[in-house]
Amino acid sequence: MVRLLVIFIGFALTGITSAYENPISGHSEAAQSTKQHHDSVSVIRKMHPEFLNHKRDKTLRQGVRTDENSLKGCVNCHANKDEKTNTYHSVNEQDQFCSTCHQKVSVSVDCFSCHRTTPGASYKGVK
Amino acid sequence: MSKTLNRRDFIKTTTATTAGVATIASGITLTTFAANANENPVTKDKRWGMLIDTNKLTEANIDGMVSACQKEQGWGNEAHSTGDQKASWIKKLKVKDKATGKVTDLPLMCQHCEEPPCVDVCPTNASMKREDGIVLVDRHLCIGCRYCMMACPYDARSFVHEELTDQREHMPRGKGTVESCTLCVHKVDKGETPACVASVNSDAVIFGDLYDPKSNINQTLKKVQSAQIRADLDLNTGVRYSGI
Amino acid sequence: MNIRYEETQGRSLGFYALVAGLGVLILAALGAVYYMEHNGHHVTGMSNRIVWGMPHVFALFLIVAASGALNVASIASVFGKKLYKPLSRLSGLVSLALLAGGLMILVLDLGRPDRLIVAMTEYNFKSIFAWNIILYNGFFVIVAVYLWMMFERRMNNFTSKAGLAAFSWRLILTTGTGSIFGFLVARQAYDAVIMAPMFIIMSFAFGLAFFILILMASYKWTERPLGDAVVNRLGTLLGVFVAAVMYFVAVKHLGNLYLAENAGVENFILLDGGIYTQLFWYGQIILGGLIPMGLIYHPALRGNRSTLGLASVLVLVGGVIQLYIIIVGGQAYPMEMFPGKEVLEGYGGIAAYTPSLPEIVLGVGGIAVALIAVTFLVKFLPFLPESLADKVTDPHYKA
Numbered sequence: 001m002v003r004l005l006v007i008f009i010g011f012a013l014t015g016i017t018s019a020y021e022n023p024i025s026g027h028s029e030a031a032q033s034t035k036q037h038h039d040s041v042s043v044i045r046k047m048h049p050e051f052l053n054h055k056r057d058k059t060l061r062q063g064v065r066t067d068e069n070s071l072k073g074c075v076n077c078h079a080n081k082d083e084k085t086n087t088y089h090s091v092n093e094q095d096q097f098c099s100t101c102h103q104k105v106s107v108s109v110d111c112f113s114c115h116r117t118t119p120g121a122s123y124k125g126v127k
Numbered sequence: 128m129s130k131t132l133n134r135r136d137f138i139k140t141t142t143a144t145t146a147g148v149a150t151i152a153s154g155i156t157l158t159t160f161a162a163n164a165n166e167n168p169v170t171k172d173k174r175w176g177m178l179i180d181t182n183k184l185t186e187a188n189i190d191g192m193v194s195a196c197q198k199e200q201g202w203g204n205e206a207h208s209t210g211d212q213k214a215s216w217i218k219k220l221k222v223k224d225k226a227t228g229k230v231t232d233l234p235l236m237c238q239h240c241e242e243p244p245c246v247d248v249c250p251t252n253a254s255m256k257r258e259d260g261i262v263l264v265d266r267h268l269c270i271g272c273r274y275c276m277m278a279c280p281y282d283a284r285s286f287v288h289e290e291l292t293d294q295r296e297h298m299p300r301g302k303g304t305v306e307s308c309t310l311c312v313h314k315v316d317k318g319e320t321p322a323c324v325a326s327v328n329s330d331a332v333i334f335g336d337l338y339d340p341k342s343n344i345n346q347t348l349k350k351v352q353s354a355q356i357r358a359d360l361d362l363n364t365g366v367r368y369s370g371i
Numbered sequence: 372m373n374i375r376y377e378e379t380q381g382r383s384l385g386f387y388a389l390v391a392g393l394g395v396l397i398l399a400a401l402g403a404v405y406y407m408e409h410n411g412h413h414v415t416g417m418s419n420r421i422v423w424g425m426p427h428v429f430a431l432f433l434i435v436a437a438s439g440a441l442n443v444a445s446i447a448s449v450f451g452k453k454l455y456k457p458l459s460r461l462s463g464l465v466s467l468a469l470l471a472g473g474l475m476i477l478v479l480d481l482g483r484p485d486r487l488i489v490a491m492t493e494y495n496f497k498s499i500f501a502w503n504i505i506l507y508n509g510f511f512v513i514v515a516v517y518l519w520m521m522f523e524r525r526m527n528n529f530t531s532k533a534g535l536a537a538f539s540w541r542l543i544l545t546t547g548t549g550s551i552f553g554f555l556v557a558r559q560a561y562d563a564v565i566m567a568p569m570f571i572i573m574s575f576a577f578g579l580a581f582f583i584l585i586l587m588a589s590y591k592w593t594e595r596p597l598g599d600a601v602v603n604r605l606g607t608l609l610g611v612f613v614a615a616v617m618y619f620v621a622v623k624h625l626g627n628l629y630l631a632e633n634a635g636v637e638n639f640i641l642l643d644g645g646i647y648t649q650l651f652w653y654g655q656i657i658l659g660g661l662i663p664m665g666l667i668y669h670p671a672l673r674g675n676r677s678t679l680g681l682a683s684v685l686v687l688v689g690g691v692i693q694l695y696i697i698i699v700g701g702q703a704y705p706m707e708m709f710p711g712k713e714v715l716e717g718y719g720g721i722a723a724y725t726p727s728l729p730e731i732v733l734g735v736g737g738i739a740v741a742l743i744a745v746t747f748l749v750k751f752l753p754f755l756p757e758s759l760a761d762k763v764t765d766p767h768y769k770a
Contacts, residue, residue: 060265060267063257064166065317113301113302114266114299115299116293116295116299117292123296210418211421211723212412220714221715222709222714222715244557247497248499250490250494250495251490252494252495268493270481270487271481271483272482273422273423274498276419277423277557277702278555278556280706285419287411288411289410303483356709360557
């Protein structure tokens with residue numbers, strides 16, 4: 001039992017550390033933006049599923065609409081723009097912001113079966 | 128392997144984690160309250176509703192309402208769905224009185240019932256009603272069983288029959304889940320009116336808080352004859368009609 | 372009178388042919404599911420008007436039949452009829468297998484079957500559907516315990532208690548299944564309390580028909596003796612159940628006709644509904660009701676296994692047709708939204724529905740899953756008595 005746990009944690013840690021080694025793409029926009037909608041990178045990296053779940057229930061069920069931890073905010077800041085075509089890559093495309101880590105740790109992302117994957121028309125950074 | 132030691136360890140780690148999460152969580156609340164509008168949950172003190180006067184509403188008005196909804200929420204351009212498979216959040220109905228022959232045009236969408244049958248039947252709590260009376264589908268929980276569509280007396284709900292991309296940023300929609308009129312909740316929470324109401328440039332459609340005695344909708348409803356569709360079911364709809 | 376149970380050999384060419392045949396059907400069903408889920412439901416005949424199509428017809432048919440198949444065991448342990456006792460184990464097995472097949476279809480037709488875990492963790496206790504999830508899961512547990520009491524000699528004394536629990540549970544379960552429709556106030560075709568008892572009677576008939584076919588086939592194919600005492604008794608019982616179903620159908624429609632609000636939908640099903648009217652009279656009433664009763668009760672055909680088998684098949688075909696009329700026909704007729712008014716445009720009219728091939732393949736796959744489960748389990752566990760000859764089963768047997 002304990003051995004299994006150790007192996008499991010070992011795997012999990014490898015996943016996280018190897019994710020750290022990779023530079024996360026999609027920071028170009030975020031770096032320019034003066035507003036930051038979340039805590040430090042280490043916290044958000046570890047806790048973002050909880051934050052997003054918490055936020056989604058508050059927004060959808062209670063009408064609390066703030067910028068804090070909003071998925072729209074993630075997409076707006078972290079979607080990469082293709083310089084040649086001047087269009088955004090989807091955040092869940094291969095090697096884009098969400099996929100880099102999620103592929104590594106083999107966790108599927110369910111958000112984007114419904115949510116938009118690029119900044120919407122109302123986002124000022126567009127085109 | 129010592130059981131006591133393990134249990135103690137377990138308690139220690141859980142306490143630490145809980146404390147950590149609590150710290151972070153309190154941070155969230157603090158920042159939340161620091162932000163501006165709609166940081167507070169909606170309450171029962173309000174009940175959003177709509178009054179549609181079919182005598183004042185032209186067919187063109189109704190068509191305008193439908194296209195305003197499509198533009199705002201991004202439905203209606205599904206590429207593969209055919210006929211009844213296409214999404215339909217709001218539609219134009221032509222109704223004829225069997226005795227007098229009087230023909231009435233009216234827009235029909237989710238009626239935002241106080242006692243919504245869709246919410247009663249939903250096995251996973253995905254169909255839900257906000258405190259302020261807006262009935263929504265929580266797509267995070269929707270498993271696509273379509274029981275709500277069986278239960279809705281207004282044919283108001285649509286099932287997404289195909290994969291979608293390029294959704295509106297405020298309106299996530301996706302294959303295999305059910306959707307319907309949200310009363311433009313994303314606009315209402317910002318203090319705006321729903322897109323269909325805004326598209327009609329007259330007082331033919333009024334939107335507002337049914338409970339507020341000072342609101343236009345409350346005062347008008349006190350003066351004019353109005354009706355609910357399928358009032359016999361006693362669902363107490365938020366959308367009211369006059370002229371039918 | 373000592374009953375010896377024995378596993379089937381399951382090494383014959385016929386066994387492997389049966390397993391291979393059912394396996395192909397199951398693979399086809401999985402392919403159909405992949406196709407439908409990958410593309411979305413637009414490749415099916417279903418729409419926003421006909422939200423439940425062919426998969427639900429088969430799923431509910433199997434779920435209803437599942438609870439009915441348990442009746443044979445209940446008659447033995449609850450009502451103490453000795454003749455049925457040797458059949459109890461098979462009865463429990465068929466019942467679990469049919470339920471598994473039905474639930475498989477139901478789950479795989481969801482818009483998001485990948486979220487099954489949500490259905491298991493988020494409950495809305497006001498929802499009949501949520502109740503059914505609990506009832507189905509509970510049924511598996513209770514019938515499994517019941518079977519264990521039957522198999523384990525030390526537990527035999529508790530069989531009748533477990534049997535009573537299982538019998539009560541199955542009545543509640545079918546009430547729940549019928550109430551899925553019975554509580555839909557919006558739709559004129561459904562909003563009727565009689566749906567629940569009618570579903571219970573339907574389950575008696577469909578479940579017994581499945582049971583008779585599986586019993587006769589397994590004894591024929593394993594070359595074990597099966598006496599007339601058992602078969603004739605089951606046949607007569609089937610006839611009674613079929614008659615009871617027709618009685619409930621008559622009461623339901625007559626009761627509905629009395630309400631002016633429901634006259635439209637009743638006319639639609641009974642008189643001018645095109646395909647649905649034809650299915651009702653030719654399919655449900657004649658093919659699935661009158662002909663099976665004739666085959667069972669005609670003096671010249673008494674004790675004839677082939678005609679009993681045919682009658683059972685017809686009851687099942689009639690059952691699928693009946694559920695098709697209830698589920699699809701009930702949705703096809705528009706809801707009465709504006710009493711006293713006629714809807715000219717925008718809504719109304721009879722909704723179109725053509726079942727697509729993948730939907731049917733999925734439904735048939737569910738039946739195949741149930742049958743393959745029975746085929747394997749009778750091989751690995753002693754479900755079937757080695758003999759059901761009259762001298763073994765009939766308490767009044769005289770040589």
